[in-house]
Amino acid sequence: MITIVGNLKGGSGKSTVTFNLAVWLATRGRPVVVFDLDPQRTLSDVAEVRHEEAFSPGFPVVHGGTDLAERLQAAEGEVLVDVGSADMASMRTALGLAQRVVIPVPPSQADIWSTQRFLGIIDEAVVSARPQVVAFVNRADTHIAIRESDEAEEALRALSGVEVIDLRLYQRTAYRRSFSEGLGVFELEPNSKAAAEFEAFASMLYP
Ligand SMILES: Nc1ncnc2c1ncn2[C@@H]1O[C@H](COP(=O)(O)OP(=O)(O)O)[C@@H](O)[C@H]1O
Numbered sequence: 668m669i670t671i672v673g674n675l676k677g678g679s680g681k682s683t684v685t686f687n688l689a690v691w692l693a694t695r696g697r698p699v700v701v702f703d704l705d706p707q708r709t710l711s712d713v714a715e716v717r718h719e720e721a722f723s724p725g726f727p728v729v730h731g732g733t734d735l736a737e738r739l740q741a742a743e744g745e746v747l748v749d750v751g752s753a754d755m756a757s758m759r760t761a762l763g764l765a766q767r768v769v770i771p772v773p774p775s776q777a778d779i780w781s782t783q784r785f786l787g788i789i790d791e792a793v794v795s796a797r798p799q800v801v802a803f804v805n806r807a808d809t810h811i812a813i814r815e816s817d818e819a820e821e822a823l824r825a826l827s828g829v830e831v832i833d834l835r836l837y838q839r840t841a842y843r844r845s846f847s848e849g850l851g852v853f854e855l856e857p858n859s860k861a862a863a864e865f866e867a868f869a870s871m872l873y874p
Pocket residue numbers: 676677678679680681682683684709805806807836837838839840842843846
């Protein structure tokens with residue numbers, strides 16, 4: 668299955684989520700290939716750190732190109748695609764072929780607006796079947812007194828053409844720490860809240 672992790676805005680957590688899902692799948696012995704279509708190449712960088720540190724399992728990371736559509740269609744196993752708005756042509760090609768789009772949305776009005784715009788781009792990019800489109804709040808505030816995540820989730824539910832996942836990933840330093848070392852959050856800090864949240868999230872996407 669081709670799953671795109673996408674949104675238009677940078678900093679929503681696309682690369683963090685893609686990397687952690689790839690490690691999570693690989694750890695379970697599921698064949699996974701990541702297409703890094705963001706010219707920032709964050710995913711390629713973190714995969715290189717993981718490779719240099721000889722952490723296993725690894726997984727292949729490939730890039731775009733003129734034959735992107737053919738290679739996406741030929742890819743076997745689980746395909747994860749990290750897209751960035753700096754390469755809209757590749758983003759559209761991938762959206763046209765994906766079975767699923769997962770949208771991380773930080774709890775802010777600007778991110779809700781960009782998500783709405785992204786839903787429009789998904790619809791324009793559909794070639795035959797529209798992919799399943801799911802969104803979730805990422806980087807949710809851990810203080811329960813702060814209502815922004817609830818408000819963001821409510822605003823997401825009001826958008827049409829997207830299912831809102833009943834799980835949040837909270838803003839936790841474990842994501843930054845593990846990412847900079849080339850590790851999944853559940854590898855570096857297996858007993859952390861971040862790890863438990865991510866496990867629940869990944870198991871829901873890949874039951
Ligand atoms: N749930 C989270 N908790 C804490 N930090 C996060 C979380 N998700 C992403 N980040 C941080 O936010 C920044 C942007 O994330 P990144 O995955 O690079 O976003 P994108 O690929 O959408 O630009 C990074 O510094 C990353 O460590």
